Amino acid sequence: MVKTPLLDKVKYPADMRGFSREDLKQLADEVRAEVIDAVSVTGGHLGAGLGVVELTVAIHAVFDTPNDKLIWDVGHQCYPHKVLTGRRDRIRTLRKGGGLSGFTKRAESEYDPFGAAHSSTSISAGMGFATARDLSGKDGHVISVIGDGSITAGMAYEAMNNAGATDSRQIVILNDNDMSIAPPVGAMSHMLAKMISSGGYQKMRGAGRAIVKDAPRPIKGTVRKAEEYTRGMFMGGTWFEELGFYYVGPVDGHDMDALLSVLENVKNMKRGPTLIHVVTQKGKGYAPAENSADKYHGVSKFNVVTGEQSKSIPNAPSYTSVFGGQLAKHAEKDDKIVGITAAMPGGTGMNIFGKAFPDRMFDVGIAEQHAVTFAAGLAAEGFRPFCAIYSTFLQRGYDQVVHDVAIQNLPVRFAMDRAGLVGADGPTHAGAFDIAYLGCLPNFTLMAAADEADLARMVATAVIHDSGPIGFRYARGEATGIEIPENPEPLEIGKGRIMKQGSRVAILSYGTRLGEAMKAAEQLDVLGLSATVADARFAKPLDKDLVRRLADEHEVFITIEEGSVGGFGAFVLHELADSGRLDKGLKVRTMTLPDTFIDQDTPEKMYEEAGLHADAIVETVFKALGQEFNAQMNLA
Numbered sequence: 001m002v003k004t005p006l007l008d009k010v011k012y013p014a015d016m017r018g019f020s021r022e023d024l025k026q027l028a029d030e031v032r033a034e035v036i037d038a039v040s041v042t043g044g045h046l047g048a049g050l051g052v053v054e055l056t057v058a059i060h061a062v063f064d065t066p067n068d069k070l071i072w073d074v075g076h077q078c079y080p081h082k083v084l085t086g087r088r089d090r091i092r093t094l095r096k097g098g099g100l101s102g103f104t105k106r107a108e109s110e111y112d113p114f115g116a117a118h119s120s121t122s123i124s125a126g127m128g129f130a131t132a133r134d135l136s137g138k139d140g141h142v143i144s145v146i147g148d149g150s151i152t153a154g155m156a157y158e159a160m161n162n163a164g165a166t167d168s169r170q171i172v173i174l175n176d177n178d179m180s181i182a183p184p185v186g187a188m189s190h191m192l193a194k195m196i197s198s199g200g201y202q203k204m205r206g207a208g209r210a211i212v213k214d215a216p217r218p219i220k221g222t223v224r225k226a227e228e229y230t231r232g233m234f235m236g237g238t239w240f241e242e243l244g245f246y247y248v249g250p251v252d253g254h255d256m257d258a259l260l261s262v263l264e265n266v267k268n269m270k271r272g273p274t275l276i277h278v279v280t281q282k283g284k285g286y287a288p289a290e291n292s293a294d295k296y297h298g299v300s301k302f303n304v305v306t307g308e309q310s311k312s313i314p315n316a317p318s319y320t321s322v323f324g325g326q327l328a329k330h331a332e333k334d335d336k337i338v339g340i341t342a343a344m345p346g347g348t349g350m351n352i353f354g355k356a357f358p359d360r361m362f363d364v365g366i367a368e369q370h371a372v373t374f375a376a377g378l379a380a381e382g383f384r385p386f387c388a389i390y391s392t393f394l395q396r397g398y399d400q401v402v403h404d405v406a407i408q409n410l411p412v413r414f415a416m417d418r419a420g421l422v423g424a425d426g427p428t429h430a431g432a433f434d435i436a437y438l439g440c441l442p443n444f445t446l447m448a449a450a451d452e453a454d455l456a457r458m459v460a461t462a463v464i465h466d467s468g469p470i471g472f473r474y475a476r477g478e479a480t481g482i483e484i485p486e487n488p489e490p491l492e493i494g495k496g497r498i499m500k501q502g503s504r505v506a507i508l509s510y511g512t513r514l515g516e517a518m519k520a521a522e523q524l525d526v527l528g529l530s531a532t533v534a535d536a537r538f539a540k541p542l543d544k545d546l547v548r549r550l551a552d553e554h555e556v557f558i559t560i561e562e563g564s565v566g567g568f569g570a571f572v573l574h575e576l577a578d579s580g581r582l583d584k585g586l587k588v589r590t591m592t593l594p595d596t597f598i599d600q601d602t603p604e605k606m607y608e609e610a611g612l613h614a615d616a617i618v619e620t621v622f623k624a625l626g627q628e629f630n631a632q633m634n635l636a
């Protein structure tokens, strides 16, 4: 029999609340198909969302969202949630300029009470919502959904430690798909695996259907009976109970009947914090995702029938692979080199190093704070640790950087990938702040690579830099295509390089805006404003000689960087001010990311919006000179 489509009838969760269980199962199938189809044209995070389709439908069917608060950890699994919460008509704009965010976002919908994209915040935020509810004498539920990868981070334990000691009603759903971005690591992961591989759970999967079928809905009788039913169905006490959570599970997260019964029962309980352990499969219901090693965690556009992703042929290696390859090369000769990643072996290139040196690569799970201090300990014992963490995620480990690394002047090497604007992941993932937040720390040496050859030299520099912490940043994606020398020489600490000599305008670039600076210089030359371009290479120690020379020999001095205010431009301004050069009529302009968060788009468009492209440099020069600039001049 042909079923009438149901998804067209559901704009908001309230529209499905009268559905039968069979209808909800059908709705889940339709949501899954819709998500697959949408992501096939947008690209994005697919596997995580596919794994929570039934869970998403069940939560919205049972709870009174948006009055009940549903908080998704990371938010990369929220596409089914977006489809069901008034955003289906825009779902094919996901992660595009002007489109829907790829994560939960407060500004986007009242169904997103808390925004995310960095992991492991949902239990803390949920506790905030629950406490606010209690303090205001209100009612309602707070549900945080956190993955088995995300629950490995310290923040999640801090939150459970706090919540478990209260009577505040809060529901945590542990979405255990036995995957992080890469295969999960650590003792917690082993413990969860043991819990779900035990005989109890295996038997329940089979028995669950029968029990649920016969179960009254909601279960009649006292609340106490309902609680006993729910718990009795599954395994007994666990580690979570010791932490003060009322543990329910493990539950098969693709069994709609089981999910609905458990959620309804938990909803009716009058209890403090409850943890529902739901077992799901990342990529569920789409064979190419289920069968792939990464479960289609993040994909480019793909062919729905074959699952084949459209990959553009690269013109150059990625900065990430250059880093990983160079580090592995150095490690052949230096057994003190060790590599650390916080759950991002592929993203950081640490997988390349780890393949060559499995015993010297440490994936610590989503645990940036621990990664930094772990590296500090290794450095204290004479090792040469490379701690490879995206610029944005290193924010999580900032006190460790200050307290454990910088103050003790320990030579931890920070490889900061995804420096600058990263495109579709948007503002949460922009590597905007590391220049400012590391540049203010005593003892640090900081570099930014303008191309892959320089990145290779920076790795070589960091290898032999034993006198204190050192960091180097590089962009997401393809490098420039230039040749990398066979044996890249270490750089002289604190020395930049002149790329092009001119006379009236100086452009001092830090990082990969160098290409735009060179383009701007050519345009300026054509327009009669002879321009010098220099690559600072170091933000700290700053090449003061270079800065002074550029200031003394030019009328206009521009700095440019892929970072926030308070970074490289500010360091140059300090030097110019302190050396009296600002008193002499020098026209200085600092080009940084604007003091706003820039929404997702292509990196090119984001940089255009940020005003950090070649035309913007030319315009800034003209304005500094008090001259009219019009875009047509550039076309001449």
Ligand SMILES: Cc1ncc(C[n+]2csc(CCOP(=O)(O)OP(=O)(O)O)c2C)c(N)n1
Residues within 6 Å of the ligand: 048, 051, 074, 076, 077, 117, 118, 119, 146, 147, 148, 149, 150, 151, 177, 179, 180, 181, 282, 297, 342, 343, 344, 366, 368, 393, 396
């Ligand atoms: C603080 C932080 N570190 C790293 C990441 C990168 N990251 C995004 S999702 C993810 C894996 C999450 O695993 P899990 O919570 O199990 O969710 P799943 O993808 O399996 O559904 C990681 C490491 C992040 N978003 N935030």
Ligand SMILES: CC(=O)[C@@H](O)[C@H](O)COP(=O)(O)O
Residues within 6 Å of the ligand: 045, 074, 076, 117, 118, 181, 298, 347, 418, 422, 425, 476
């Ligand atoms: C959700 C998350 O944090 C990661 O999946 C991130 O989107 C990966 O980014 P890259 O694609 O730049 O590795």
Ligand SMILES: [Mg+2]
Residues within 6 Å of the ligand: 147, 148, 149, 150, 175, 176, 177, 178, 179, 180
């Ligand atoms: Mg997982």
